[in-house]
Amino acid sequence: MSRVELRSVSKRYPKADDLAVKQISFEIPDGELVVILGPSGCGKTTTLRMLAGLEGVTSGEILFDGKPVQDTPPAARNIAMAFENYGLYEQWDVFDNIAYPLRLRSVPDAQIESSVTGIASGLGIADYLGQRPGALSGGVRQRIGLARALVRDPSVFLLDEPMSHVDADGRNDMRLEIRRIHERTGATMVIVTHDQEDALMMADRILIMNEGGIEQYDTPRQIYDAPATAFVAGFVGEPPMNILSVSRSGDSLDGAGFAASIPYGLDAALVPGRQLVAFRPHLTRIVSGPAAGAAGGLVLTGQVYMVEPFGERTIVTVQVGQTRVKVESRAQESYDLDSVVSLLVRTEDLHVFADPAGSGRGERF
Ligand SMILES: Nc1ncnc2c1ncn2[C@@H]1O[C@H](COP(=O)(O)OP(=O)(O)OP(=O)(O)O)[C@@H](O)[C@H]1O
Ligand SMILES: [Mg+2]
Structure with a gap:
């Protein structure tokens, strides 16, 4: 488990004129589920990739349990990730794709079997375990990627648009499943979405970003009842x-x-x-x-x-x-x-x- 903190973190991509992320600071208490919400291009993925260690920070500090991790490679951060480009192994069947992070950690076979089948049935993909991912739909492939992230027991889960290719019905099931796993494991979770319903339904706290900065970081209730800025007021709620x-x-x-x-x-x-x-x-x-x-x-x-x-x-x-x-x-x-x-x-x-x-x-x- 981990408490995650960003202190005045900025990101400028090579050759870019503007900062993609502008001096953001926020703290995620141990075991909370935080959803990063905002319009396209506001810096959500960049923030998540910096947490994962896939992108370096231009300035500022990222701390896990109080210790700076800017120089810690992704593999040593004990995080599980599911990003939008699923990165599935096409030559393996779905079972082996999901089992992979457990095999890396030499988890006993019986435990792998029960973990993989459990998570697959929770995400509605149990029927595909024997198939290769290549022939499966975008929504199913995305669920496989999510299952592979969720099957582990890391300190922090980082999920980028984990449901973007899934239809409305599947989306509801996935929200429930992610919340269940969160409640069961008590792990810190950061989920990126541009869907306000995802955020309002899943989050302990919502971080609303706009143009690389933070508009508000608060509980869903407060975001909805007491928006801090006109941007938040106009962004959350339907209509x-x-x-x-x-x-x-x-x-x-x-x-x-x-x-x-x-x-x-x-x-x-x-x-x-x-x-x-x-x-x-x-x-x-x-x-x-x-x-x-x-x-x-x-x-x-x-x-x-x-x-x-x-x-x-x-x-x-x-x-x-x-x-x-x-x-x-x-x-x-x-x-x-x-x-x-x-x-x-x-x-x-x-x-x-x-x-x-x-x-x-x-x-x-
Ligand atoms: N590899 C990169 N090189 C240069 N600029 C980038 C790179 N990745 C992202 N950007 C820019 O940084 C800004 C933030 O992008 P980011 O991908 O973090 O946004 P996002 O909130 O995840 O958007 P979306 O909802 O579309 O996924 C954008 O202006 C984007 O064009
Ligand atoms: Mg993104």
């Missing part, structure tokens, strides 16, 4: 949070083609100048007709742009000035296109962020 750019003038909030009163309780948070106000679609109430009377929170008026039924819920898109706001409402409610509706969000469900244009997020490094 994502509504984010309105507003500027305060006196007691009024002016947006693009709309105006609202300052919600009670937000007087101090809303400073003069441009800011972002964000709120979740399912925490937005929608009622037909223009707003009547005073309300405590944010009140907006708009026109129904589209109504999309999704089984037990309905997503209503409302045009508010030049911005479209999404509302998640109950399935039995219906609204006429272009009819006037009011939206109400309680003050405690509103999030205020500095407008990135003025906040200097990009200047942090």
Whole structure:
């Protein structure tokens, strides 16, 4: 088992102008499952490869249980990896591919047999054990690669997009299986994904990266309920949070083609100048007709742009000035296109962020 720590780690690839990873620092307590989440190119794989020792760090320190490992080769770090390019041995059958890390460690045959069949049935690939990987689908091959990583008992598991080639059904099973193995072994796990559902369902803690830096490192609950930045607010949640750019003038909030009163309780948070106000679609109430009377929170008026039924819920898109706001409402409610509706969000469900244009997020490094 291992506690993993990165201290101000940066990575610049040879000949690249920009840093791929910019002075990131975070700590993974022993035995936690951390998911690194972020858009394509944000530095997830680079971070994982530096943890594995497959890439050197340009500056900063990586520590396992308090000891720097920058100079420790991958084989001596006691890690198990599954990367997107599976690296299966095509001339061996699936059983032997999965058994390989155990054979390297001279594990007794009976134990290999039970470990391999156990993990294969957990990942739904028991039927393929006697076949060679070449003829199997991308999803199955990926599960073989994952099984080979999970069959060991290392200090740290590093998994890069372990489910990217697997269909939705298989994905759910794999999430369960990875979590089970995590609970059973108590090993530290780092999993890279760009799928927020993977992250919310599996992680003890989520590291959200963007453009080589860290946006937030927190529990799934906190990431969802209290996003630290507008980027996180817009990245996590389906549909994502509504984010309105507003500027305060006196007691009024002016947006693009709309105006609202300052919600009670937000007087101090809303400073003069441009800011972002964000709120979740399912925490937005929608009622037909223009707003009547005073309300405590944010009140907006708009026109129904589209109504999309999704089984037990309905997503209503409302045009508010030049911005479209999404509302998640109950399935039995219906609204006429272009009819006037009011939206109400309680003050405690509103999030205020500095407008990135003025906040200097990009200047942090
Ligand atoms: N071997 C390399 N040489 C030069 N630049 C690289 C190399 N590998 C990655 N990069 C660059 O470093 C940045 C981070 O890439 P990285 O692969 O870590 O992103 P990622 O978050 O894993 O993206 P994805 O979700 O697409 O896998 C990108 O700008 C990428 O183009
Ligand atoms: Mg990647």
